Amino acid sequence: MNIRNVSLILNRELRSYFSSLTVYIVIIMFLLMTGYFFYNLTATFSIVSYQAQSDPMLAKQYQLLNINETVIRPLFGTIGIILLMMTPLLTMRLLAEEKKTGTIELLLTFPINDIDVVLGKYLACLVVVLTMILLTATYPVLLVVLGEPEVVPIWTGYLGLVLLGASAISLGLFTSSLTENQIVSASISFAMLFFFWLISYSAPLVSAGLGRFLSYLSINEHIESMSKGVVDSADIIYYLCFIVLFLFFTLRSLETKRWR
Amino acid sequence: MIEVENLTKDYGEFRAIDNISFTVEKGEILGFLGPNGAGKTTVMRILTCFFPPTRGKAIVAGYNCFEDSLNVRKRIGYLPQRVPLYEDMKVDDYLRFVAAIKGTPAKEVNRKAAKVMDDCGLGDVSGKLISTISGGYRQRVGIAQALVNDPEVLILDEPTVGLDPKQIKEIRNLIKDLAGKHTVILSTHILPEVSILCGRVIIINKGKVVAEDRPENLATDSAKRMLLRINGNAQTIEQELSRVGGIKGAEREPASGDGNVFIVVLEDEKQGRQSIQAMIERNRFELVEMRLLEVSLEDIFIKLVTKEEA
Numbered sequence: 001m002n003i004r005n006v007s008l009i010l011n012r013e014l015r016s017y018f019s020s021l022t023v024y025i026v027i028i029m030f031l032l033m034t035g036y037f038f039y040n041l042t043a044t045f046s047i048v049s050y051q052a053q054s055d056p057m058l059a060k061q062y063q064l065l066n067i068n069e070t071v072i073r074p075l076f077g078t079i080g081i082i083l084l085m086m087t088p089l090l091t092m093r094l095l096a097e098e099k100k101t102g103t104i105e106l107l108l109t110f111p112i113n114d115i116d117v118v119l120g121k122y123l124a125c126l127v128v129v130l131t132m133i134l135l136t137a138t139y140p141v142l143l144v145v146l147g148e149p150e151v152v153p154i155w156t157g158y159l160g161l162v163l164l165g166a167s168a169i170s171l172g173l174f175t176s177s178l179t180e181n182q183i184v185s186a187s188i189s190f191a192m193l194f195f196f197w198l199i200s201y202s203a204p205l206v207s208a209g210l211g212r213f214l215s216y217l218s219i220n221e222h223i224e225s226m227s228k229g230v231v232d233s234a235d236i237i238y239y240l241c242f243i244v245l246f247l248f249f250t251l252r253s254l255e256t257k258r259w260r
Numbered sequence: 261m262i263e264v265e266n267l268t269k270d271y272g273e274f275r276a277i278d279n280i281s282f283t284v285e286k287g288e289i290l291g292f293l294g295p296n297g298a299g300k301t302t303v304m305r306i307l308t309c310f311f312p313p314t315r316g317k318a319i320v321a322g323y324n325c326f327e328d329s330l331n332v333r334k335r336i337g338y339l340p341q342r343v344p345l346y347e348d349m350k351v352d353d354y355l356r357f358v359a360a361i362k363g364t365p366a367k368e369v370n371r372k373a374a375k376v377m378d379d380c381g382l383g384d385v386s387g388k389l390i391s392t393i394s395g396g397y398r399q400r401v402g403i404a405q406a407l408v409n410d411p412e413v414l415i416l417d418e419p420t421v422g423l424d425p426k427q428i429k430e431i432r433n434l435i436k437d438l439a440g441k442h443t444v445i446l447s448t449h450i451l452p453e454v455s456i457l458c459g460r461v462i463i464i465n466k467g468k469v470v471a472e473d474r475p476e477n478l479a480t481d482s483a484k485r486m487l488l489r490i491n492g493n494a495q496t497i498e499q500e501l502s503r504v505g506g507i508k509g510a511e512r513e514p515a516s517g518d519g520n521v522f523i524v525v526l527e528d529e530k531q532g533r534q535s536i537q538a539m540i541e542r543n544r545f546e547l548v549e550m551r552l553l554e555v556s557l558e559d560i561f562i563k564l565v566t567k568e569e570a
Contacts, residue, residue, distance in 0.1 A: 103345065103346060111330055113330070
């Protein structure tokens, strides 16, 4: 690995991202969707809070009428899912486009290691996703200004989102290495990410041990506890393994390209 | 500078190149000639370390393409066939990027990019997006990126394909200027190109080397042909020609303008010429034109390739 080469690829890739319309559209869609859910959650919260003042039964029903439980936690869950839906649109071009246009032939005959290419592209997409996540910070900032939420779950929730996004990019980069068709890459990414999201749904149907294992495999389960303010090393390890595994697959996929 | 030994490459069942060996000396321009699908690009992709051969070995600038690929890649410049460039970059940005990624020290990147733009005549388009420049300029950007690290070996895959005649001439001049300083391998299916540019030519067909020589030597083995334009009764001329000594045969060619055109294949140049002259005088035909046809590489190529197939 060579830091200079990684940063050269990263730079080129970022410039390419921001010179195309796709990134802006993805970011705008992402903010529209997350903003809509944020509005819904806070509006519901304020209406219920208002009614609960005069209706003790309702207050009881919403035992946990606190802003962390009713707004922030579901908000992180929703942002996470929207993030999973958007990242394939960002990762699909990373390698597929180079293959389609043939630029990969020059890229892979430049005197740089494959890992520099993979990391440079990975980090460029990570920068875009971090930008997207950072832009959602307006929501919790509003909550802190207008209400009194606990702040720690917000920080840990963001840690979770970043790890989730980083994992989705790793998987997306891998699917982009499999094909020269961006749509195919995005489709495989969607399918795999949704598989990793929904795999925990079958947990209740199987034995307890297997069920726990399936829940552990699920990519969304792990931000659940983080948005409650709990950082478990098992969750962090899950995401790190996920990222490293798919980066490794990407690297192998590039190598086998050379062999064919 | 380049040594290739028993190179074989299979794509699944299909054998793209079969046991190819050749060497290229420093400063030489080697032409790689063959029809489409002959395996030219495959050889080049192995030499540029894009993929390894199935069997055999390739050594470029003293390093093995497979075992020491990074060292080879530092010393080559490569222009792939379709000239794949990053369309969303500006010409100068792109060349700076390539210079940097080929290991040029940071403070020299600007200077090297500027020099290569100057050498390839890219001054006019330096600030333009690659997607907006013409085919000729694209090709030059492709050559510029291959040259930017001053490589010992240049590998150009069909460098003049898809250009107009003026652009072709310019690119050829550019390549000619590179001889001596760089070792160049270029592939082409355009025959005159190799006689103009290359000191030596390797002809490949269906993955095998069918001939290897200097372009002018290849030409000398072939039978000489002569074009005759004679005024007179076509049938009589044809009959008379068939009786003339020193020639192997004559064929009438459809032609417009004055006289009938015949292409004569000479067996013995001098004797043939004299006896044709005598025949014309004897019959009082009017000679309009008589000239020796230059043997084109086309003829050689067709001869070699058909011989191979027979």
